[in-house]
């Protein structure tokens with residue numbers, strides 16, 4: 001049984017307020033243990049409607065919990081997808097206001113920008129590459145609205161996969177010129193190396209995260225239009241940050257992404 005529309009609406013209000021005002025809320029499943037993954041995506045749909053109603057533009061989608069490091073860190077073993085709005089984007093080398101966030105963490109991810117639409121199930125990595133204009137280094141700032149950053153798959157999905165900010169940078173690359181399984185990544189905080197990884201950590205190839213996203217979208221009769229920006233998920237575990245921290249994520253052959261928290 002899915003939750004009534006009025007409950008979904010109320011949960012979206014609760015999540016949106018927590019996101020906008022940077023405060024925590026109890027896991028939604030504490031109050032609604034019967035809530036399903038489909039209900040959680042209905043909350044996301046309602047968030048999207050409200051973002052668009054206040055003038056935000058949807059720029060793309062993200063896949064999260066796509067690497068073992070992330071799954072182990074969060075105790076969830078199924079990917080969660082989320083929506084990216086232009087209001088979450090921050091420029092490279094900027095200062096991200098930490099007062100607008102609860103307990104942020106950073107993740108290094110490979111992002112894809114499509115120049116052809118993608119839709120349907122059973123596509124291949126080559127078809128994803130063929131539809132890709134370029135790949136670009138990205139750092140996602142995730143910020144769960146749940147207490148102690150603890151959640152289950154349903155609750156995190158309703159919180160739009162903990163999305164809060166993202167920064168792209170470095171060098172856009174043609175994916176045909178790289179081996180996207182073996183891109184090495186180093187995350188530094190204040191000059192100290194905090195995590196290292198290789199892009200195959202994301203479901204063997206980051207394009208596989210897009211195939212999983214397409215599967216999910218096909219079930220909802222949705223597609224990835226040309227121009228979509230897609231983040232494929234943290235390659236390593238996420239790193240907690242505080243005011244004053246400087247972040248540099250270095251991507252082999254793709255350049256680096258730098259910013260700080262103020």
Ligand code: OOG
Nearest residue numbers: 064065070161162233234
């Ligand atoms: C959920 C979001 C995970 C990723 O890249 O794995 C995510 C979370 O860990 O809070 O964005």
Ligand code: MG
Nearest residue numbers: 064140233234
């Ligand atoms: Mg992420």
